Each structure stands twice: as structure tokens, then as C-alpha cells.
Amino acid sequence: MRELELYVHIPFCIRKCAYCDFLSGPADEAVREQYVDALVREIRSYRKWFADYRVSTIFTGGGTPSILSPGQIQDIFAALRENFTVDTGAEITIEANPGTVTEEKIRAWKAAGVNRVSIGLQSAKDEELRMLGRIHDYRQFLDTWEMVRGAGIDNANIDLIFAIPGQTPKSWEETLRKTAELSPEHLSVYSLIIEEGTPFYDMYGEASECMRSGNGEEEKEATADQREHEGESWAHVYKPPAGVRIPRLPDEETERRMYEDTAAILQEYGYSRYEISNYAKPGCECRHNMGYWQRKEYLGIGLGASSLIRNTRFCRSFDLTGYLSGAGPAENFWEEREELTVKDEMEEFMFLGLRMMCGVSKSEFLRLFGIPMDQVYGEPLYKMEKNGLLEITEDRVRLTESGIHISNYVFAQFLF
Structure with missing residues (x-):
């Protein structure tokens, strides 16, 4: 049987983060329930297509998959197991955000076969979390971490972001050391990228590259009161007191130092860098992500999810309304199909x-x-x-x- 990886996209979150340009956003419970029903229909449509494949990894990402109820997660995984041949030793990951995790949910994940949890921390500093627009503080992350470990999940990743506005090498080192001392099996460490269509782009815009290189001081002399016209996206992310200057992005030299410090510090704690932005303890590399870099075949399930099957790349429709009401063969809703x-x-x-x-x-x-x-x-x-x-x-x-x-x-x- 041919090897296959599965990616399942959950496009919902409590609130969009300031830097996020992923296909995600808030939705009420009724929409989430409709989405799970549509997802199960899509999964069932692949039964005959992939009868000669065995699934080696499943990654449930988003958005915030941990926003779903225990019953919704179990429905999704039941459909996956009914319609695909899943290896006994498959790596099965779910992404989770602090503030959306409960012990009941973790028990449901384990019952569904989840054996790896990826937690979005991003920073151990509450002021940096507020700047990023995260819904949680560091204490809530620790509560989530304790629940995950208490449930016996012994393969966990923590996501971190550096080069956050106002961040210094010292504050970044504190985040790294606090996180490494928890001894997760894996760490994904990314430099902040200012993407169009995000609140951060409204705040820093095209000047972000100049600022990284140290040439953009004039562009960021605006004060908080001058940014009032940015509206809700600004107010719900980070709103310093009137007259307080918006933190500048670390310059290019500082960003590079943070990256170099990351490898050196994590090595002290027994982590090896096995990919540009990923570090793991021996034998704990993310098998699913390695499959992407090694060009293994993968099927993306859900709104906007991408796939590589043999020499063809394609993705699902980005239209939520159409996805929820979709009926018929899954291939009717594939877009951007490309024969390589x-x-x-x-x-x-x-x-x-x-x-x-x-x-x-x-x-x-x-x-x-x-x-x-x-x-x-x-x-x-x-x-x-x-x-x-x-x-x-x-x-x-x-x-x-x-x-x-x-x-x-x-x-x-x-x-x-």
C-alpha cells in the first residue's frame, strides 16, 4: 500500500491573532457543527479513492482545532478510521491553544487516537502575548501544559515566535529557557513575518522590511492616538495608552542574533535543530512535517486544504458557504489543480x-x-x-x- 499523510483543517478560532494570515476566523457553534458534518461527508467521499493507501500521519490544524467539542473531534476521527487504513503506529497530532483546552477534551482526543499535541504558546511574556493578540496569558498556557502532561501525552510540541515588536534578545532568551525547562519533545520556533491582510500589516505595513534593516525609524514615529482610525482590528489586538509609542520591530541584526541564540540555548537542553525552524529531542522529530519536506503524498481535508497526490497539487475551495452546502464528489470542489x-x-x-x-x-x-x-x-x-x-x-x-x-x-x- 502507498504511504499517505492526512491534514485536517479546522478554520475556526476564538479571535484572529494580529499576525495571522491563515484561513481561519471566529464562528458560532451552529456553523462549527455544520462544518464538522461537511468534513465527515468529505472524508467519506475518499473511501474508494484511497483504498490502496495506508495513513502514516494525521495532523489536525487550523485555526484552533481545540475549539471543537469532544463529540465533534470523535466524529471526525471515527470517520477517518472508517474510511482510511490508518497505521497502528501512526503519528496523530492535534493543535491546541491555551484557553480552549479542558480535561474532558483531552480525554476525547486520546480516545480518538491522538498521541501528539502541538500547543501554541508563542511567548512566555504576557505583554508580548497581548501585543500578538493571543487570547491567553502564560498562566493559562501552564494550566494547559499540566493538563496535557497529566493526561499521559508524552509527545508534545510548543510553538514560539521571535522578533516580536518590542522584544529584546534578553526577553527572548527568558521565553526560550522557560519553555525548554518544561522539557517538551519538540519546539517549533519561527521569526515573525508581517503578512498583508493582518492587523500587524496595518500597524507596520510595507515599512516592515525597512524597519528590520534599521532604516525605518521615521515610519514608526506614530503614537497610539494617531492609530485610532485603524478600528476594531487594532483595538482588539493591542491598545497602548494614549501617547505611548507603538513598539518597533527588532532590527535585522537583532533578529539574526535571536535566531543564533535559539540554536545555542536549545542545544543546552538537549534539542537538535533538524529543520530551519524546528528542534527536537532525539527521535521526536515531527514525522508529518518531515513528510512535506520529503515530498510524501498527502491529502488535505477541509476548507482550503492543499494536497499532493502523485504528481498533482490541488486544494479545496476557500468558500465556507459553498463548503458547508457542498454535495457530490470531492473533486468537484478542488481548485488550483496543477500537474507537476x-x-x-x-x-x-x-x-x-x-x-x-x-x-x-x-x-x-x-x-x-x-x-x-x-x-x-x-x-x-x-x-x-x-x-x-x-x-x-x-x-x-x-x-x-x-x-x-x-x-x-x-x-x-x-x-x-
């Missing part, structure tokens, strides 16, 4: 695989495409190695420390 060429697949092999610290294999490239990697990418490989951005051995190609810092530039060299 061999060149497309070679590109993805390189820029996705190079995200991992182990890099990519020349022999695997030859096995998949029937042509040596050097014959296809000899020039960029030589150039990147000469510039100290890639380390090349007999069979492996991987990023150097310098290459990691400008990884997007390196990845671009492998696009045709």
Missing part, C-alpha cells in the same frame, strides 16, 4: 529538502529522476559551495550556517 512537470518536481526536491539540516541526497535524486544532480544543478551547486552557503559531500548537499541565514536566496538558485 519533472522540472517542477526537481525544484521541489531541492528547495523543500534543503530546509532539513540533513539536506538532500544525490543518490535519491538519481533514483527519482534518472539523472545525476550535478548534471542538472552543477552551476548553482558550485556557486553556492564556493560562497560558503552549501556543504557538499559525496552523497549529501546541505545548508551551512551562513546558508541558513539567507536560505530563500539559496533556494531560488534551484528554480529553472
Whole structure:
């Protein structure tokens, strides 16, 4: 049977965070119930399509999956097990936000087969959590953590964000150490990106790149009272007292220092960086995410979810109303369908695989495409190695420390 990963999207949350551009938003209980019904219908529609596949990982993300009731989660997982062949040892993850977790919910997750929980902390500083627009404080995170551990879940990830407005290397180190001392099996650590369509973009806008490089001081001299016209999105995220200046983004040098500090500090606690933004204790790497970087086949279920099946990428409709009322074969609601060429697949092999610290294999490239990697990418490989951005051995190609810092530039060299 062919290996398959499943991603299940829950597009609901209590409140949108200031930095979030994911397909998610608040919804009442009636809409959430309709969505679960539609999700179960979609799952059932795949029964015959994937009869010759075995599921090795399931990842329930969002949004905030932990917003769903115990019964709703159990309905979703019952449908998954009824319509897919799920490996006995499958890695099954659910994302959870502090403030939405109860002991009853955790018991339901375990009964449904969940064996890994990913908790969105982001910062151990309450003022930084308020700036990000999170719905919880650090104490609520600790309550959630204690419930997860108390329920016997021994594979957990914690998400963190650095380069938050007003953050310093010292405050970031405090967050890192507080989190590492809890000894989660895995940590996902991301630098804040200012995305269009978010409250943070309204606050920092196109000047964010200038600010990162230290050239945007004038652009951020606005005070809180001058930002009143930003409306609810601003008021519900972070509203400093009148006259108090909006915190500036850390500059590029500070952001780089935070990234370098992360690897050094987490190494002290027994974590290894196995991907640009992910750290794990030995044997606790996220199998589901590694599947993405290794281009394993995966099926995305739910609103806007993306898939890669054989050499085809496609995603579900982004229209919630249409999704809730949808009937008929699942393929009727696929959008952005793309048949990948061999060149497309070679590109993805390189820029996705190079995200991992182990890099990519020349022999695997030859096995998949029937042509040596050097014959296809000899020039960029030589150039990147000469510039100290890639380390090349007999069979492996991987990023150097310098290459990691400008990884997007390196990845671009492998696009045709």
C-alpha cells in the first residue's frame, strides 16, 4: 500500500491573532457543527479513492482545532478510521491553544487516537502575548501544559515566535529557557513575518522590511492616538495608552542574533535543530512535517486544504458557504489543480529538502529522476559551495550556517 499523510483543517478560532494570515476566523457553534458534518461527508467521499493507501500521519490544524467539542473531534476521527487504513503506529497530532483546552477534551482526543499535541504558546511574556493578540496569558498556557502532561501525552510540541515588536534578545532568551525547562519533545520556533491582510500589516505595513534593516525609524514615529482610525482590528489586538509609542520591530541584526541564540540555548537542553525552524529531542522529530519536506503524498481535508497526490497539487475551495452546502464528489470542489512537470518536481526536491539540516541526497535524486544532480544543478551547486552557503559531500548537499541565514536566496538558485 502507498504511504499517505492526512491534514485536517479546522478554520475556526476564538479571535484572529494580529499576525495571522491563515484561513481561519471566529464562528458560532451552529456553523462549527455544520462544518464538522461537511468534513465527515468529505472524508467519506475518499473511501474508494484511497483504498490502496495506508495513513502514516494525521495532523489536525487550523485555526484552533481545540475549539471543537469532544463529540465533534470523535466524529471526525471515527470517520477517518472508517474510511482510511490508518497505521497502528501512526503519528496523530492535534493543535491546541491555551484557553480552549479542558480535561474532558483531552480525554476525547486520546480516545480518538491522538498521541501528539502541538500547543501554541508563542511567548512566555504576557505583554508580548497581548501585543500578538493571543487570547491567553502564560498562566493559562501552564494550566494547559499540566493538563496535557497529566493526561499521559508524552509527545508534545510548543510553538514560539521571535522578533516580536518590542522584544529584546534578553526577553527572548527568558521565553526560550522557560519553555525548554518544561522539557517538551519538540519546539517549533519561527521569526515573525508581517503578512498583508493582518492587523500587524496595518500597524507596520510595507515599512516592515525597512524597519528590520534599521532604516525605518521615521515610519514608526506614530503614537497610539494617531492609530485610532485603524478600528476594531487594532483595538482588539493591542491598545497602548494614549501617547505611548507603538513598539518597533527588532532590527535585522537583532533578529539574526535571536535566531543564533535559539540554536545555542536549545542545544543546552538537549534539542537538535533538524529543520530551519524546528528542534527536537532525539527521535521526536515531527514525522508529518518531515513528510512535506520529503515530498510524501498527502491529502488535505477541509476548507482550503492543499494536497499532493502523485504528481498533482490541488486544494479545496476557500468558500465556507459553498463548503458547508457542498454535495457530490470531492473533486468537484478542488481548485488550483496543477500537474507537476519533472522540472517542477526537481525544484521541489531541492528547495523543500534543503530546509532539513540533513539536506538532500544525490543518490535519491538519481533514483527519482534518472539523472545525476550535478548534471542538472552543477552551476548553482558550485556557486553556492564556493560562497560558503552549501556543504557538499559525496552523497549529501546541505545548508551551512551562513546558508541558513539567507536560505530563500539559496533556494531560488534551484528554480529553472
